[in-house]
Amino acid sequence: MSASRSRWLWHALSFAIVALLGSGLYIASKRIDYTWRWDRIPQYLLSQEGEEVHAPFDGFVALSEDGHSLTMTALKGADTTTLDGLASVAVANGDLVFQGDTLGKLPGQLRAGTLITGLILTLEISALSLVFAMLLGLVAGLGRVAKNPTAQDLSALYVEVIRGTPLLVQIFIMYFFIGTVLKLSAFWAGVIALSIFTGAYIAEIVRAGIQAVPKGQTEAAQSLGLSAAQTMRHVILPQATRRILPPLAGQSINLIKDSSLVSVMALTDLTKAGREVVSSTFMPFEVWFTVAVMYLVLTGALSFVVRKLELRFMARD
Amino acid sequence: MNAPLIKVTDIEKRYPNGTLGLKRASLSVSSGEVVVIVGPSGSGKSTLLRTFNGLEAITGGEIVVDGHVLHQRSADLRSLRQRVGMVFQQFNLFPHLTALQNLSLAPMKVLGLNAAEAAERARALLAKVGLADKADVYPAQLSGGQMQRVAIARALAMQPAVMLFDEPTSALDPEMVGEVLEVMKQLASEGMTMCVVTHEMGFARAVADRVIFMDRGESLCEDEPEAFFSAPKTERLRLFLGQVLK
Numbered sequence: 290m291s292a293s294r295s296r297w298l299w300h301a302l303s304f305a306i307v308a309l310l311g312s313g314l315y316i317a318s319k320r321i322d323y324t325w326r327w328d329r330i331p332q333y334l335l336s337q338e339g340e341e342v343h344a345p346f347d348g349f350v351a352l353s354e355d356g357h358s359l360t361m362t363a364l365k366g367a368d369t370t371t372l373d374g375l376a377s378v379a380v381a382n383g384d385l386v387f388q389g390d391t392l393g394k395l396p397g398q399l400r401a402g403t404l405i406t407g408l409i410l411t412l413e414i415s416a417l418s419l420v421f422a423m424l425l426g427l428v429a430g431l432g433r434v435a436k437n438p439t440a441q442d443l444s445a446l447y448v449e450v451i452r453g454t455p456l457l458v459q460i461f462i463m464y465f466f467i468g469t470v471l472k473l474s475a476f477w478a479g480v481i482a483l484s485i486f487t488g489a490y491i492a493e494i495v496r497a498g499i500q501a502v503p504k505g506q507t508e509a510a511q512s513l514g515l516s517a518a519q520t521m522r523h524v525i526l527p528q529a530t531r532r533i534l535p536p537l538a539g540q541s542i543n544l545i546k547d548s549s550l551v552s553v554m555a556l557t558d559l560t561k562a563g564r565e566v567v568s569s570t571f572m573p574f575e576v577w578f579t580v581a582v583m584y585l586v587l588t589g590a591l592s593f594v595v596r597k598l599e600l601r602f603m604a605r606d
Numbered sequence: 607m608n609a610p611l612i613k614v615t616d617i618e619k620r621y622p623n624g625t626l627g628l629k630r631a632s633l634s635v636s637s638g639e640v641v642v643i644v645g646p647s648g649s650g651k652s653t654l655l656r657t658f659n660g661l662e663a664i665t666g667g668e669i670v671v672d673g674h675v676l677h678q679r680s681a682d683l684r685s686l687r688q689r690v691g692m693v694f695q696q697f698n699l700f701p702h703l704t705a706l707q708n709l710s711l712a713p714m715k716v717l718g719l720n721a722a723e724a725a726e727r728a729r730a731l732l733a734k735v736g737l738a739d740k741a742d743v744y745p746a747q748l749s750g751g752q753m754q755r756v757a758i759a760r761a762l763a764m765q766p767a768v769m770l771f772d773e774p775t776s777a778l779d780p781e782m783v784g785e786v787l788e789v790m791k792q793l794a795s796e797g798m799t800m801c802v803v804t805h806e807m808g809f810a811r812a813v814a815d816r817v818i819f820m821d822r823g824e825s826l827c828e829d830e831p832e833a834f835f836s837a838p839k840t841e842r843l844r845l846f847l848g849q850v851l852k
Contacts, residue, residue, distance in 0.1 A: 508661055509698035509757075513712035513764055514688035523711060527702045 323574065330575050333404045333566050337376050339397020344386045345370060352382045359392065404576075407562025408583055414479055414558060415545045421484035422544065423537070426491025431521070433496040444492060451489035457550050459486055464554045479551035487544045491537060498533035499525055538595035542588045549584075559583060610634035610670075611768050611799050612658055617667030619653060619823075627653045628664070629823045635768065640800045642810040642831075645820035646846055651803045652695075654820065655772050658801065659683070659690040672767050688716060691761030695773040697753040699745040705732060705756045706741040709763045717764070724763075731759040735789050751782030755789055768799040775806055807850060811835055819843045 318325075348363040358373040359380070378393040380386060401409065432444030451459070463482035464475065473481070502525050510520040552561035563580040567573045612635040619628040628650045635641045643651045656662040658671055660683040669676040674686040700708050709731060710724035719727070732738050735755040745753055754774055761769060771790065775783045787809050794800055794813050804810065810817050811831045818828040819840075827839045835851075838844045 503696075503698075505694060505696050505698035506700065509692070509694060509700070510712075511683075512659055512661065512687055512690070512692035513760070514684050514716040515712060516684060519715050523715060524700055528700075531702075 318574070325575065326570075326572055327575055329570065329572065330579055331402075332377065333402040333562075333576075333579075335399060335405065336402040337396045337399050339376065339395045341394050342372060342375065342392045344388055344390045344392055347387045348385075350380045350382065350384045350386055350392070352378060352380075361386070361392075403557075403562045403566055404559065404579065404583065407557050407559040408587075410557060410562075411545070411548055411559040412587070414476070414483065414551060414556075415541075415548045417480045418483035418487060418548070419541050419544055421480065422487035422491055425484060425488030426495055429488060429492035430495025430499065433492060434499050436517075448489045448492050451486055452493075456482070456486050456547055457553065460550055460553060475551075475554040475556045479548075479554055479556055483544060483548055483551065486547065487540060490540050490543075494533055494536045494540060495529070497536075498529035501532050502528045535595060535599045538591065538598060542591050542595070545587055545591070546584065609636075611637050611639075611672055612801065613670040614654075614658070615668045617654075617657060617664045617669060619650075619657065619662060620665045626823055627662075628657070631667075631820065631823065631825045633818055633825055633828065635799060635801050637767075637799050638797050639815045640794045640802065640813055641816050641818060642802045642804060642814040643818045643820055644804065644807070644810060644846075644850075646849075649820045650823040651820045652772050653823075654825075655770050655801060655803050658770055659687050659692055661692075684716075688764055689767045691764060691766035691769040693754070693758050693761055693769065693771045693774050695776050697745075697750075697757045697777070699753055699757055699760070701745050704742050704744055705737065705748070708745070708756060709760050712760075713763050727763055728759075731762050732756070734762075734792075735759045736785075749782060750778045751785045754778065754782075754786045758786075758789055758793075762793075768801065769793065771800065771802040771804065773803050773805065775804065805850070807835070819846065821846070 348361045351360045360371045375393040376396040429444040432440040460482045464478045468478040510524040549560040645651045672689045709728035713719045713724045817834040
């Protein structure tokens with residue numbers, strides 16, 4: 290009873306520390322000259338923008354208070370025109386525009402905004418890479434524990450080279466060199482680079498999982514006349530899987546985060562989408578916080594699944 | 607008497623670091639015979655047993671098991687191992703499979719039995735070792751003695767010509783030793799050829815046709831159990847028996 294009460298006190302302290310840090314950040318942000326415009330973020334998540342509206346003649350623009358309608362006054366003559374119900378405006382109050390300039394966009398179908406589109410690409414790349422990385426990691430991991438020296442050499446070389454070089458450098462090599470030679474699109478160059486990188490780490494996870502199965506299991510299986518392949522498939526791997534799954538899930542969280550590096554190849558993943566929105570809006574603070582939270586939602590959901598898995602596997606021991 | 611099922615001649619095992627695990631060990635086991643190997647810890651008796659189905663490679667000498675000649679580098683261990691059942695000190699049951707699946711895995715994958723045939727054979731063997739009701743139980747839910755009986759049944763499921771027992775009762779709590787020895791006695795009485803490494807002198811005296819004494823990697827002497835225990839042939843055996851039988 291008292292023990293659980295004191296636990297709550299400690300949790301309250303944690304909360305207080307986080308709140309203190311948060312308010313410090315808030316106060317610091319107040320002291321710099323920055324106008325927070327959180328209200329402009331949602332349109333980059335879900336947007337309703339439709340067709341562009343162009344200026345019918347040369348003239349000055351006057352915006353309404355809410356920013357959804359504007360009035361144009363002609364430079365020559367007394368023409369005026371008013372546009373209502375705009376989804377977004379591309380001009381500022383008092384701007385001089387010429388005929389054909391883009392004034393803004395009309396509302397259209399509700400669709401994914403830039404950030405959500407980027408998030409979907411990040412998910413696609415991560416999911417595809419994870420599948421290939423698991424295949425590659427299983428093969429290389431088996432190679433590490435194989436009797437054949439060539440299999441050992443090749444898989445050790447693969448793991449050492451990939452783990453010893455930065456992912457960013459690997460992506461550049463994959464995109465500029467191999468991508469050019471094999472005419473790969475940026476998307477597939479990214480998927481392949483991430484698969485090869487993550488595969489090396491999964492190979493080590495697989496190797497550790499296999500080696501953690503007691504030697505007596507192999508001896509028993511082979512004493513019964515099972516071949517090496519049958520022993521691996523029916524006796525060793527089923528037991529190794531239980532040890533492999535939790536770190537494998539952890540590695541797939543890393544994969545999602547690592548996928549942000551493909552943004553250097555003009556691939557509009559979540560990170561690149563963030564950069565695009567920043568450069569068109571000049572709202573780096575809001576955008577990067579939003580992007581971080583979106584990554585956190587992805588990885589948080591995965592690590593929740595991982596914890597459930599770990600509990601289930603622990604319960605079976 | 608029949609031709610020996612296992613014939614081991616002057617085998618030697620030298621480890622990569624140069625130490626000798628076995629030197630000049632020889633023995634033969636005829637069909638239907640029960641041979642017990644005893645000796646002090648580290649004398650190489652388990653190593654010797656494990657050479658019979660190629661779990662330990664040898665660096666000299668010759669082993670002939672059921673017509674298969676094991677050289678220093680044997681190619682066809684698989685067909686040999688199907689004829690030789692092995693029971694381990696640590697049971698080595700497959701923890702992710704039920705007792706029934708432990709028994710039926712090898713008959714299905716190696717002998718090509720279908721699931722129904724393998725299950726039928728497995729149930730009969732489980733009943734034979736007194737565990738008919740444990741078919742669908744995982745090893746973790748069994749006691750040590752029950753696990754070792756399942757392990758014996760698993761080896762029998764391959765219908766081997768000879769059974770090797772590597773200290774089958776050493777990892778058991780004392781109250782479970784009896785049930786395992788009982789199963790082994792029953793096997794012996796059915797005429798199974800057996801080669802047993804054990805510290806159970808009572809079992810050796812009661813069941814063995816011959817007892818072999820090993821020390822420091824050598825098979826020193828062998829005799830019928832009565833003479834082995836009452837009139838030891840060598841000084842080292844006398845010392846050993848003095849220590850274990852007091």
